[in-house]
Amino acid sequence: MNFTAIAAIYKFEMARTFRTIMQSVISPVISTSLYFVVFGAAIGSRIEEVDGVSYGAFIVPGLIMLSLLQQSLTNAAFGIYFPKFVGTVYEILSAPISAFEIVIGYVGAAATKSIALGLIILATAALFVDLRIEHPLWMIFFLVLTAVTFAMFGFIIGIWADGFEKLQLVPLLIVTPLAFLGGSFYSINMLPEFWQDVSLINPVVYLISGFRWAFYGASDVSIAVSLGMTLVFLAATLGAIAWIFKTGWRLKS
């Protein structure tokens, strides 16, 4: 293992984050606060408890997941897309470093950033609602697993994208809708039966459900299924990345 190289990429990516620290931290804190004002306080006061928790507290895990998915995805996507775009990727490709190490560097940095952000949102949320976390270790576990999985997914998108539109298309057209429809703001059980079944196609349902279980001990689908589906998704992204580096797809001509 070329640990020095992994550290170099990781540090480089984290430095990029710190250069844009204001937008990286301020904007999610503001938008989370807005969500609480609108959904938690204004609308939430008219909604009864969901699964035995107040609506304001109920949406916290979903809100964190929403940011986590978007941030890990876009960060990793941008992290590898940008060197490709400006040409500096030549150095990564010519370095004595394996695909695996490259991925650890980029994905690790993107995941770190989004996890830190998730924790900041959690802290912000604690200002608005009474939080309880029944399974803190599982909470962290889901946080990390999801951040890593979506950072890998983002890495693939960054390699696939050959323009800035594509780079934004996936988060905008796929991930955000899936997160909203995946039960960020409601429990799947509140839907008519048909739509409950449709929802189960959405992988984000399993992430949010598992994450919410870690907080309140109640979930839409069983925790084992949540875990299983997350791992399947992780394995799929791993497989895709292995193939990309083996063939040089979109990286080497």
Added chain:
Amino acid sequence: MPASSDASPILAVQGVSKTYEGGFQALKAIDLEIAKGEIFALLGPNGAGKTTLISIICGIVNLSSGTITVDGHDIDRDYRAARKKIGLVPQELTTDAFETVWDTVSFSRGLFGKKKDPAHIEKVLRDLSLWEKRDNRIMTLSGGMKRRVLIAKALSHEPELLFLDEPTAGVDVALRREMWAVVRKLREAGVTIILTTHYIEEAEMMADRIGVISRGELILVEEKTELMRKLGHKELTLHLQEPLGAVPEGFSDYDLSLSEDGSSLTYSYDTNAERTGIASLMRRLAEEGIRFRDISTKQSTLEEIFVNLVEERA
């Protein structure tokens, strides 16, 4: 240090060809060996395949067939060992924008798995006159400085084999001299250097051996001095006492040309030929009563040799 056949080569390229997606064949079965410590200049017109060959060796472009070893390490199977030895200065000015000079050069060293060594980075930056700019963001540098940043990045991890793909494009004369001074120093330290350039006088000045590539084929590899001798034409110019109206009759055996104003005759001859024909030409001219004030000779430059070669093929 010219190529010596006994030592094992630092770079061995065997039957390497490259067909880009879309079917364009950029390289056709290239064979090339580079000895440790030599400076090799790769010349060829735009689109000949120089950058493609370098990119394949460095792992940026996949090869279609053939094998490449760097100091005995296969670039695919043993890519770590192979790539550790290589430094690449790409043709395109591809740099980060927001990072400082110091950070980007240190990053390169880390990427190649080398322990931190601020003293080495400082030396590299000083050698390339970048030390004053070390804390500047790269986007605030001029084009020539960015080019030197790329060189500094390539030298940051102390490569044994250095590729310079048109390192002097866009660099002013003074800096170009400085840059070649750096290259000479590297060579003295035992670094093997492969460079491409369109300034042929640079190749003539720097290289031990020269390869000419045209349309994806390596059409010639030769020691520079040998090349100059072999392909070198010399010109003998006779400045006449009285201008002539035309090349005198009876001299068709000689490759003679008359200057526009008729005041000088130029004789082109092959330095390699058994006899240059100079003596007999002189005698004949004397017989014809043609007198001259002065004579001068001129050896063809590498550029002329190169243009001839590529045109012959076209």
